[in-house]
Structure formats: C-alpha cells, structure tokens
Amino acid sequence: MSTATHADSQAASSAPRPVYGLIAEFENPGDLMHAAEKVRDAGFTWWDCCTPFPVHGLDKAMGVKRTILPVLVFFAGASGTAAAFALQTFTNSFSFSTWAVVKVTGYPYLISGKPMMSLPAFIPVMFELTILFSALSCVGLMFLFNGLPRLFHPLLQNNRFRRATNDRFFVVIEARDPKFLRGKTEAFLRTLGATAVEAVED
Amino acid sequence: MSTLSAHSSLDRDPDDNTVEIPGTRAPLVLHLETFAEVTSTVCRVAEARRAPMAWYVAFALSLSLLGFLGFCVTYLIFTGVGVWGLNNPVMWAFDITNFVFWVGIGHAGTLISAILFLFRQKWRTGINRFAEAMTIFAVICAGLFPGVHVGRVWFAYWLFPIPNQMDMWPQFRSPLLWDVFAVSTYFTVSLVFWYVGMVPDLATLRDRAKGKIQQIGYGLFALGWRGSNRHWHRYERAYLILAALSTPLVLSVHSVVSFDFATSQLPGWHTTIFPPYFVAGAIFSGFAMVLTLAVPARELFGLKDLITLRHLDNMNKVILATGCMVGYAYSMEFFVAWYSGAPFEKFAFVNRAFGQYWWAYWIMVSCNVITPQLFWFKSIRTSIPLMFILSIIVNIGMWFERFVIIVSSLANDFLPSSWDQFTPTWVDIGTMFGAFGLFFTLFLLFCRFLPMIAMAEVKAVMPAADPHHKQSHDHGRAH
Numbered sequence: 189m190s191t192a193t194h195a196d197s198q199a200a201s202s203a204p205r206p207v208y209g210l211i212a213e214f215e216n217p218g219d220l221m222h223a224a225e226k227v228r229d230a231g232f233t234w235w236d237c238c239t240p241f242p243v244h245g246l247d248k249a250m251g252v253k254r255t256i257l258p259v260l261v262f263f264a265g266a267s268g269t270a271a272a273f274a275l276q277t278f279t280n281s282f283s284f285s286t287w288a289v290v291k292v293t294g295y296p297y298l299i300s301g302k303p304m305m306s307l308p309a310f311i312p313v314m315f316e317l318t319i320l321f322s323a324l325s326c327v328g329l330m331f332l333f334n335g336l337p338r339l340f341h342p343l344l345q346n347n348r349f350r351r352a353t354n355d356r357f358f359v360v361i362e363a364r365d366p367k368f369l370r371g372k373t374e375a376f377l378r379t380l381g382a383t384a385v386e387a388v389e390d
Numbered sequence: 391m392s393t394l395s396a397h398s399s400l401d402r403d404p405d406d407n408t409v410e411i412p413g414t415r416a417p418l419v420l421h422l423e424t425f426a427e428v429t430s431t432v433c434r435v436a437e438a439r440r441a442p443m444a445w446y447v448a449f450a451l452s453l454s455l456l457g458f459l460g461f462c463v464t465y466l467i468f469t470g471v472g473v474w475g476l477n478n479p480v481m482w483a484f485d486i487t488n489f490v491f492w493v494g495i496g497h498a499g500t501l502i503s504a505i506l507f508l509f510r511q512k513w514r515t516g517i518n519r520f521a522e523a524m525t526i527f528a529v530i531c532a533g534l535f536p537g538v539h540v541g542r543v544w545f546a547y548w549l550f551p552i553p554n555q556m557d558m559w560p561q562f563r564s565p566l567l568w569d570v571f572a573v574s575t576y577f578t579v580s581l582v583f584w585y586v587g588m589v590p591d592l593a594t595l596r597d598r599a600k601g602k603i604q605q606i607g608y609g610l611f612a613l614g615w616r617g618s619n620r621h622w623h624r625y626e627r628a629y630l631i632l633a634a635l636s637t638p639l640v641l642s643v644h645s646v647v648s649f650d651f652a653t654s655q656l657p658g659w660h661t662t663i664f665p666p667y668f669v670a671g672a673i674f675s676g677f678a679m680v681l682t683l684a685v686p687a688r689e690l691f692g693l694k695d696l697i698t699l700r701h702l703d704n705m706n707k708v709i710l711a712t713g714c715m716v717g718y719a720y721s722m723e724f725f726v727a728w729y730s731g732a733p734f735e736k737f738a739f740v741n742r743a744f745g746q747y748w749w750a751y752w753i754m755v756s757c758n759v760i761t762p763q764l765f766w767f768k769s770i771r772t773s774i775p776l777m778f779i780l781s782i783i784v785n786i787g788m789w790f791e792r793f794v795i796i797v798s799s800l801a802n803d804f805l806p807s808s809w810d811q812f813t814p815t816w817v818d819i820g821t822m823f824g825a826f827g828l829f830f831t832l833f834l835l836f837c838r839f840l841p842m843i844a845m846a847e848v849k850a851v852m853p854a855a856d857p858h859h860k861q862s863h864d865h866g867r868a869h
Contacts, residue, residue: 221857237619241850255624279559292553299563312568316575319639323579330628334621337613350597352617355425
C-alpha cells in the first residue's frame, strides 16, 4: 500500500505538472490595453488582466460587464433603515414579547412628553444603521464576488507575477478556456508585443 | 508673456510644485518617474530592518504616556469618577472636551478619503492613507472618554440594545444614544474604508517580502489580492460607494455629537448653529492634525516626493477656509445671543468672553480665528516650520473651543446660587495627555509596519498610468 502511494507521487513529480495557464508580461498600460482588445476579439472567456492599479478603459477593452453590486448595496441599506426602525419602535414604543434568539419584551418609554411613535427622534439611528449595513455589505459582497479571501492561488506562486502588484501588467489566459491550446496560445500572446510569456503551474 | 516665462519649468525650484502654470497640471509626484520607484519609496519604510532613531525616541515617549493613561484609567475605575474635578453643576468637563476634541480630529481622514474622492481631487492620494489611519486612532481615543465617563464601566454594555434578563432597553429618544450609534458606525465604516484601500498595497508588500513572517503576515491581510482587473472593476465600484456613504456619515457624526449639546435647554448650548459649526471645526482641527503628523513623517521616512509642498499648501488652504467658517460661527453665536433677546442667552455669551473663563475664550479666539489668517500669505503656507507650529496652535485652540463651550455653559447657568467653578485634578490632566500617548503609539506602529501612502492610488494618478501616455515626455505630471 505504502509503495503504491510512493510510486504515485514519483510519477506525479516526474510528469509535467498540469498548467494553470499562460501569463504574458507588458511594460505599460498602453501595451496591455491593445493586447486585451485582441484577446477579447479572439474570443477567449477564461482570461484576465492583472495590474498594479486600476487601468482606466481596461474594462471596456476586456469587455467586463458592469457589476450588480450597487443594486444589492441599495437593498442592504434599505434593510438597515427597516431594521433600525423596527428595533427602536419595538424596544421603545410597544410592550409585547417576541423571540429573537431569547425571549425579549418591548418597553414603552414615556420621555419628555414625546409620542410613543416619535419618528423624528428615531431618524439618526435609522440613518446610521442604513450606512452601516450598506458599507459592510458593500465590502463583503465585493470580496465575495471576487472570490476572496483565498490563501492560495497558482499565480501567486510564479516569481515573475510578483511584479503584478508593483510595476508590470499581465494578461493571463487560463488552461480551462475552450480555446486554449498551449503552443498556439503562447504564439498568439507573443504576437501581442509581450515582453515575456510564461506558463504557470497549477 | 514675461510672467509666463518666469514661471517656466527651467528656472523653478524642482521641489516646489505650488506654482500654477496655465494650461498644465501641477505634478503630484516629484522626481519619481516609474511605478517601481514609487513602490520602493513607500515600501522601504516597512521593509527597513531598523526604523530611524527618531522613531524609537518618539515610540518610547508615546509608550510611557500610554502607560500613564493606563494608570489614570485604572485608578479612575477602581476609585470612581470623583477623582476628576467634576462637581455639580459642572458634570462634564475634561472628559467630554477630550471626547469631542478627538472625534473632531477624526474627521479629516474621512473627509480626505471620501469627499475629496467624490470631488475628484487627485492630490488626496498622497495623504489619504495616513489621514484615514489618523481618523481611526483618533476615534479610538475619543471612544475611551465616554467609555470611562459612564462611571460604572462594567455596565457599559447597557449602551447597546442587547437582550437581557431585566428586559431593559436603551432610550432611543436621547441624543446620547444617537452618539453611540453615530460614533460606532463611524469607527466601523472608517476602519473598513481604510482596510479596503490598503488591501492592494498589502499585496505589494506580500509580493516583495523576503522573510517568512512578513510573507505570511502581509499575505493573510492581503486576502489573496492579485490585481485582477475583474476584481479591480468591483473594487472601484465598492470604493466609490463607500466614499458616497462616508460623505453624509462624516457630516452626520459631528452633527450628532453637537446634538448632545444643542437639544438641551442650557444657554450657550441650545443653538441651531451647532451642527454645521461643529463639522467645520472638526475639519479645521482634523486637517491641522494631519499637518502635524505629515510634516515630520515625510521628513523622517523620505516621502517628500509623494507628500509634496503642494499637498501641504492645499491643506493649509483648507485650514484657512474652515478657520474662517469657525470665526464666522463664533461671531454669529454672539449676534444670535443678542438678537434672541433672551437674557440668559445674552449673559452666557458675555460671560464666556469676560467671565471666570475669559482666558480660555481668548486663547480659543486667538488660536482659531486670528492664527489661521496668516495662511493668506503664500510664504507662510509653504514654510514647513511655520505651518508645523501653526497646526499645533490650531489644535490647542480647538481643544479650548470645546472646553469653553462645555465648561463655561455648565458652570454659570440660570441660577447664580448653583454656580460653581471647575478645577482639573492631576487625573484629568494625566488622562488628557495620556490619550495623546495612545494616539501616537498607534500611529507610530502604523508608520513602521503598514504602507503609509496609497501606492496603487498614487500610481493611478501618475502620467504613465494613462494608456495613451507617450513614454518620452512629461514624466511625473498628473492628467
């Protein structure tokens, strides 16, 4: 049993490791932009550009669709408003019991002659919770849609790719793209004016 | 024609980018031409094996002050709020003065990061990161004071609507409770804003890290960021939304703080001018604190090419503008007190200027109204030592503003028989200075270990970041 596992791992290390994709390095945003337009027009789907800062116009060059994030943040904010209103009226305006993990009972406070449902006095907290819910969901959803956080990514193992957060611009075409053919795609990337093209192990 | 040639780039001081040349944008980054130079200039601070000697000296000082704060707070909790100089009627004094002072300081960070972002003020990129850090540390200092002022700190959780066996809830019609929600929301959102902005820069530090500890440390907090443009697309949207959310938030926080005073019946507090007046004052003091920190930081860590004279000049202009607003508010308060015809209101303001706390009032006026007027002169706006001194004077003035508002109004209210005077004890003074220890300790740690300047944002406003940029000319100019 143990010899079999040993043999398997031997085979795995001697055989070429599966390829995650190809990276092509560019020296400036202009070159990257032209390359991105060509990759987009070549009909690739599983590909990306990695840059040290957001390059303006690259979304269009890549054909990235507008994110739905703002719409979802609006609903998160609205739920914050509703939650704050419910919280304040339940705890300060009525006297009934309900279950919120434990049994809770509201307490109608009579303060400085204000009515039980004193909406103007409840506005500040409603405003704050609207902002709080929107901001937290905005950031949470942004990372969720981006598939982050993740502790490992094949690209982060590549030494050349380390400059993607410094001063180099990369086009990445993944091996799972239906149009991906190792040799042909590599040649294609070279025609785009890349300073280097490299395969990244998975 | 002759004036134009006098301003041509040939005979200009290469470090002075404050001159306006018609038709061109002033450079926001000096001397650094490539993205790699920006990266290494900023990362050098965090990557250095040893910090500059001045850092260790400052850190030791701050840490001792922090220790003294710990001692004062512990003594207070074990003994009771009687160790402060509070009395009846002056039940709020140094504690709430410090609270309002620190919350005010905390306003500049979000103003720079959010409001200037919405106005597309690109010069913000050089200073936003550490202004935001300053905000967070200032709000931590602010939170400390009401936290210990409640007296029985072990009941501090009563501030929050937590279900409990006593069926007891906070009273949501009170501005003091609005304050709890406003300040805690502000802290959370500022922290998130700061952190989200920092993720790409943490990834840069991760990718450059030589040691295992740095790699894992920065790696964990970088969340696996790899600069994917599909990620940048959502990231930029999210950042814009956060800026749009923080803008009303930052204006609301000091407004809510001012409600603590404005909704009461006390002469000197009961005024409708308070929310805008407090917000202007907060921005005024916040920018002064950014200057106080930026001037030594850029010298010490070699960041003069990124935090240029133009950045400092711009901040001085903001200080001048908000200083004038504060001065206007002071005079308008007097006008309204006279125009109201209410004798108590009139007395409260005359008493502020000529009563038992006259010295505090005139310190406030000379620091906040007269001093910033010097910034009308360009030679003063661009003089590093002078702006440093003026920024400190402004913050002394803003501390006294809160002291004057709080203490002079409480000490002399309607009934002369209930008047009293407040005298601070050593615990009051120790807690006040100790809070600076907490603030500077956190700030120095931030300077040493985190990217002090938003590298990704600075790179994005460099001319080379424009895809249509031609390699040959105009390096270092923003478009």
